[in-house]
Amino acid sequence: MPLIPSLWESKANRSLEFSCLRPALGAGAGSCVTSGGSRDAARAGPPKLAVCIAVMAKENYPFYIRSTPTENELKFHYMVHTSLDVVDEKISAMAKALVDQRELYLDLLYPTEDYKVYGYVTNSKVKFVMVVDSSNTALRDNEIRSMFRKLHNSYTDVMCNPFYNPGDCIQSRCAQ
C-alpha cells in the first residue's frame, strides 16, 4: 500500500483527490460524526459525538482514522487497533451464520473505563470502529447504528469516486 507519505507525491493529484472526496466523506461522515454533531449539540443538550472513528481495510490497516482530542491521538490508535481482536473474533463467529442473515453492526466491542468501542463490518470485510465516551449517555444503540450506517454510506460514496485509488488512505477535510 502506498504509505502515508507517498500520498504527498504529486500536488496536483492531491488537490484533485481532495476536492472530490470532500463532498463524499464530508457530507456523510461529517454530518453524523463531527461537524454535524456540533450543530446538533448547539440545539440539544449533550454533544452527539464520537471521540474517534476509524475505517480499516480488509487486511486491517487503517484507511482513515480521526480522533477529536488530537493531543492523545496515539492512545486512540492503539484502542482501535486492539479492538480488532474482538472484531476478528466476531467475524469468525459470524462466518458460520448464513450470508444473508449477517448483521453488519458488531455491537459494543469492549468497554474500557472511560470509553466504549463499537464495531461494524461491511460485507467486503472493511471495518468501522467508533470510540465513544463512556459518560456520553446520549448515544444509545440506535444512534450508534445509524451513525455507522451513515459512515458506511459515506465510505461507499468514497469508493464510488472515480478519483479514489482503492487501498489508499482516505482524506477528508470535514473532521476538525
Added chain:
Amino acid sequence: MSPTQWDLPVELCCRPMAFVTLTGLDVVYNAVHRAVWDAFCANRRADRVPISFKVLPGDHEYPKCRPKRTSYEWYIPKGILKTGWMNKHLNLVPALVVVFYELDWDEPQWKEKQSECATRVEIVRQSLQGRNTKVAVVLIQKKTPLPPGEDVIASERAAALCNACELSGKSLFVLPHTDHLVGYIIRLENAFYEHAQTYYYTEIRRVKSHKEFLNKTTHQLLFVRHQFKIAFFSELKQDTQNALKNYRTAYNLVHELRAHETNILEIKTMAGFINYKICRLCFQHNTPLDAIAQFRKHIDLCKKKIGSAELSFEHAAWMSKQFQAFGDLFDEAIKLGLTAIQTQNPGFYYQQAAYYAQERKQLAKSLCNHEASIMYPNPDPLETQTGVLDFYGQRSWRQGILSFDLSDPEKEKVGVLAIQLKERNVAHSEIIITLLSNAVAQFKKYKCPRMKSHLMVQMGEEYYYAKDYTKALKLLDYVMCDYRSEGWWTLLTSILTTALKCSYLMAQLKDYITYSLELLGRASTLKDDQKSRIEKNLINVLMNESPDPEPDCDIFAVKTAQKLWADRISLAGSNIFTIGVQDFVPFVQCKAKFHAPSFHVDVPVEFDIYLKADCPHPIRFSKLCVSFNNQEYNQFCVIEEASKANEVLENPTQGKMCLVPGKTRKLLFKFVAKTEDVGKKIEITSVDLALGNETGRCVVLNWQGGGGDAASSQEALQAARSFKRRPKLPDNEVHWDSIIIQASTMIISRVPNISVHLRHEPPALTNEMYCLVVTVQSHEKTQIRDVKLTAGLKPGQDANLTQKTHVTLHGTELCDESYPALLTDIPVGDLHPGEQLEKMLYVRCGTVGSRMFLVYVSYLINITAEEKEIVCKCHKDETVTIETVFPFDVAVKFVSTKFEHLERVYADIPFLLMTDLLSASPWALTVVSSELQLAPSMTTVDQLESQVDNVVLQTGESASECFCLRCPSLGNVEGGVATGHYIISWKRTSAMENIPVIRTVITLPHVIVENIPLHVNADLPSFGRVRESLPVKYHLQNKTDFVQDVEISVEPSDAFMFSGLKQIRLRILPGTEQEMLYNFYPLMAGYQQLPFLNINLLRFPDFTNQLLRRFIPTSIFVKPQGRLMDDTSIAAA
C-alpha cells in the same frame, strides 16, 4: 508505612473458618496425643468441616473481654474497624475450647481423676471470663467403649463427671485410642463444628442486640462496624448467603457515611474491604456477573473520591489495588472452573490496575518532586506507638480524631510531607510492569494478540522509563513486526522512536542504525525535520562520530550515553554491520529485474537494479553487489564508488550511487553466462548495498532475492489492483510501482542453425529393415565441429516397444535382439558452412503399432559474445511418428481333393493345403520364395516346390499355393495334429539388392484327423462323351483290422446306362482292396449325375452314403457326340 500499605490484609483475604483450640494435649512428648493431633491436622480436604485448630496449654490466657457496655449514650466510636478485630476472631478467640483428658471408665482412682479434670475445665473457664466460648471435654481412653446403655458404670461415671465439670452431656466426648482413630476424630470434629456454629450464632445475636442502642447521628461508624462484624461472624459460621447479605448492607452503610478529606481514606479502605468480600462471595456462589456488577458499582462510587489533592497518588494507588484484587479474584475463580471470554477476562482489570499505577506514578512525579534538601521529618509522623494503626485507613498522626477540622495544620503538613517522601521511593515502574505482564498473560489466553502487543509496548515503555533499556528493546523489538505486518505506521513509528532512544542511550550501534533506517523510510510517519535530524545522526554514526542525543531523554542517561558513544569511537573492529531488510522497511528500496525470463547462452545476460531512497536528503552509497546462486557471476555485478567518508552528503547529485529522494535510479548489469549453466536457472540470491565506507563505519543492507522488504509485498498487491493512471515520465525514468521484481532467469542453449530432414517411406513393415535417411545441412557461418547424431526410438514410450525396436546403421544384415532401440552420439564429423550430409538408419520393428522416433543432432560452434570466445553446444531435434503394419495376411485352409472345405481330414486319405498370401503393404512386395516345412506327422503326396517364387505383389494382390498332403493314421490326438510351418521370404520390391530378405514364418493350423472304416476312390476319366463307353473303377479299401461285409448296390440314373454288378454282397479282408469295375454309357450331354453307388457296411451302421460321397465323384461332364470332320475343323481353327 510500608510499600505494601495498599495490599489487602491477609485476614481479609483468607477464608474464615471456625476457630477451635485444643488443650491438654502434649504433642511433643506424648505419642498418643501426637497421633490425635495429627489426625486433626492431616488431610484437611474440602470434605472435612472448615475448622482451624490450634493446640494451646490448658492455662492459656485468651484475650480479655472488655466489660459489657450497658449504654451507648456517651460512647463515640473512634473509627470504623479496628485493625486487630478480624485477626482476633480468626486466631485468638476460640469458638470452642476442648479439654483433653486421659481417663478410662474403669479408672481405679476415679475420684481423684474426676476432680483433676474438673479443675482443668475450671481454669479454662476462668480465662474465658465473659466470653460465650464453649467448653468441651474429651476423654482419651485406652479401651473400646461398649455400645451405649450396656456399660452401666460408664453412664453413671459420665453423669458424675459432667456434674463435676458443670458440663452438659453434649459437651462430654470419649475418644477411644484404637485403630479407628481418624473415624472417631471426624465424628468429634463434626460435633465441635456444631458447637462452634452455636457460638458464632450467639455472637451474631449479641452484635445485633447492640443495634437498638445506636443512634444515627453519633454512631454512624458503628452501624458499619456492626454490620461488618455480623457478616464476618456469618462467614465464620459458614453461612455465606447471610454473610453476603450483611456485607452488602455494610457496603451501602459505608457510602452513607459523611465523607470528608480527613476520613475519605478510611471510608475508601473499608469500602474496598467490604467490596472485596462481596466479590469474593459472589464468585464463590458462582454468580460472576453479580461480582462484576458490584465491582463496577464500587468503582463508579469511589472513582471520584480522590481526597486530598496533595496525596492524590494515594487514590490512584488504591484504585490500582482495587482492580488488581478483583483481577486476582476473577483469575482464582477461573482456576476453579469459571469460564471467561475475550471481552470479559481478568486481563482488563490488570490492565486498568496498570493504568492507575501509571497515573499514580505521574501524580507522584508531580507531587513529590521536593528538593533534595528537604529532609524526612523527625520524629516520624507515620510512626505509632504500637507500630500499627488502631483503625483501618486512618492517619497515624491523628488517629481516632473524628473532627473534620484539622486541629493541628502543622502536624498535618509534616504528615503529608512524610507520605510524599515515602512515595518517592516507591518502585512504580516495577509495579506497573508486574501488572502489565499479568494482563499480557491473560490476553494471551483469551485470543487478544493485538491487546497483548499493545500491553507489551507499554511494558517496553515502562522499562524505558525505569532505565532498563535492554528489556525495553527486547519487548519493543518483539512487537514491532506485528504492527509492521498490519500496516499501522503511526503506531510503528511511535514504537520505533522509543526503540531508537533506547538504542541511543545504550549506544547499541546496530540497533541504532536499524531503527534509524526504518524511521527514515516510507513506513515512518515522522515529520521531515525529524527525519533530517535522524539522517544527520546516521551519517555521523557512519563517519565514526557520536550522534546527537535523542530528544526528551533523561539528562543523566544522555550523559552516560555520550560517554558510551565516545568509547565506541575509540573501539576498533567490527565496524561493518550487515542488516537484513526483509523484516523491516528501510529508507532505500531495491528491485532487481532480469530483462527476460530466459537468455540464450550466446547473448549477455542483462538485468537492472532499481533503487529508490525515501529519506529527506540525497544520500550516497559506496558499494552495490549482487550475489547469484552461481557465485562466479558475483564478480561481474559490483559497483563501487570510491569516496571519502565525508563525501556521503557532498556533491549529492553526482555519481551513480547517489540517490536523490523519490527518484528511481536504474543500474544496468551485464554478464556472459557460462556454458555449463545451459539449462539452469540463474537466480539473484541477494543484493547488498553498502552505506558508509570501511574506514568509518559501514552498513550493508542486504535484500534477499531480488529485493523487497517487509512492506513491499502488500504494496505490490495494491499497485496491481490500482487503476490509477500514472503521469508520464521522461523516457529514462520509470514508476517505482510499475517495476515488477524478476529475480531469476533461465540460460538456454544457442538457437541451432542447421536443418535436419528425414526421408523414409512409411509405414514400416513388420520385421523389415526400415530405411530412414537423415539429412543434416549446416547454415552456420563458421565450421561446426563434433556433429553427433542420436537417433532411434524416442525414450519415454511403452517399455515393450524398446524390446521390439532395433536400430542399426548397417542395412545389409538383419538386426537381432542385441541391437539397441536408440543409437546415441554417433559421431558424424565436422561440417563446413552450407555442407550437407546424409546418414541412413535402419529400424526393425517387431510389432505393429505407432512409434515415435527421435533424431537429435548436436554440434559445437565457437562464438564471440561480448568480446569473449565461447564454445556453444547447439542441438536440433526432429521427431517422427512411424506406423508399423503387417506386410501381408496369410490365410490357410484345408480342402478335400474335390476342393471341398474340410473340417477334418481322414487318415491316409490325401487332402489339399491351400495358402493365400494377401499383400497389405502400400508398397509393392517381392515374394522371393516360399517354403512349406511339414510336421513329422504329415507326408506329402507330391513335390513341395514353391509355386510363388519371385512374385511381385502390389497392394491388395494375393498369391496362393496348393499342396497335396496326407496324414497317416495316428489314433486319436487331442487338439488335432500339427501341420508344420509356412515360410515366406520377402522384401520390398523397391529395396536395394543388398538389403537382406526377410523370412516370415507362419505356423500352420492344427488339423483333426479321423479314421474311416472304408475308403472308396474312383478311377474315371475326366469327362465322358454321349454314347461312348465310360469305364469307371471303384476301389474299396478296408481300413480296419476286421473283415468287412459290404453290401454294394448301384442306383440307376436316367443319364446313363451301365454294365457291371448292380447289387453285390462281398467281404473285404483287413488292409486289402476290392475293385469294382463298371462301364457307364452316357445317354445325355452336360453335367450329369452318375449312377450312385450305395455302400452299406454291416459292421459300421454309421458309415453313411453321405460320408461316401465325399470321396467319390457324384457327377461327370458328358460331352455331346462329336463328328470327326468337325473335330478336325476345330483343331484346324
